[in-house]
Amino acid sequence: MKIWIDADACPKPIKELLYRVAERKQIILTLVANRSLGHPTSMWIRSIQVGSGADVADQEIVRLLEVGDLVVTADIPLAAETITKGGHALDPRGIFFSEDNIRERLSVRNFMDDLRSNGVETGGPAAYSPKDKQKFANELDRFLTRQR
Template sequence: MQIWIDADACPKAIKDILFRAAERCQLTTTLVANQSLPLPPSRYIRMLRVGGGFDVADNEIVQRMSAGDLVVTGDIPLAAQVIAKGGYVIDTRGEAYSRDNIGERLAMRDFMDGLRSSGVDTGGPAALSSRDVQNFANQLDRFLARYAGLS
């Protein structure tokens, strides 16, 4: 099992949690982004830089990941592709996406896109809170204990 991070928009606090988990659990963790990002020295953490462009990082993650891998992303269409390929997804606020809830998340995303394209100001997501960071850490720990046999 590997961890893949959709890293361009992943908050630093979340990356730091993932870096510690990679070391603790000795799991290969790959950040995929269209720019170089600072990484701690580790044999488990690596960077995959991709070209700029729409969905380039997403496509690279889907192409390289395997069934059973974990992907950390807030991108719902990417999450749907990962789940369809047999992977697991946790968003940066700690929500685990699954076959049971991804359809609903995609429908809501499409609905909100429709509102925005018709000129409705839907606002953006709230800033990442300390509670969100804690939710992510707890969800990651539960995932690692359950699916990777680690904690």
Template sequence: MQIWVDADACPKVVRDILFRAATRTQTPLTMVANHPLPLPGSPLIKQVQVSKGFDVADDEIVSRIASGDILITADIPLAADALEKGAHVITPRGEKFDKGTIRAKLTMRDFMDTLRSSGVHTGGPPALSAADRQAFANQLDQLLR
């Protein structure tokens, strides 16, 4: 098992939780981003830096992720691809995606994208709360057990 992180949009507080969990459980952790990230000095924690571009990090993750791995992402199409490969997927807010829920999430994402492209202001997600951080930590711990 390995933890993969779609790190370009991953909040720092979530990265810190991941660093501690990887060290505590001795689970390899790979951050995939298009820019350098500050990482703790641990042989378990590494970064794959990809070039800038649409879905470059996502494509890199999909090419490397394996069944049983854990992916941290809020990117719904990436989550769907990882689930197809047998990975576990959770968002930085602690929401767990699975094959039973991902199609509805993809449909809603596509609907919201259509609204935005037609000029409707849909707003963004709320700030990450303490409850979100706790939900994330709990889901991660559950998957690492």
């Protein structure tokens, strides 16, 4: 199993937590972004810089993803593609996407996109909080425990 990070928008506290997990558990962690990202020097941590453009990083993750890999992303379409390909998807706020909930999340996302495209201000997500980080850490730990 490998861990992939949709790194352009991933909160820094989550990346830092994942760096420590990669080292401790000896799991290959790959950050994928359309800009250069610094990360600790480690045989377990890598980065891939892709070209600019919408969804280029997402497409690269899906291309390289193998069954059983974990993708850390808040991007619902990427999470859906990950699940379709046999991977696991975890939101940086600690929500696991699954076959049971991904269709509903895609529908809500598409509805909100339609509202925004018609000029309705929908606001953004709440600020990232320590509770979000803790929930993510707990879900990641449960997931990794089940994988061993």
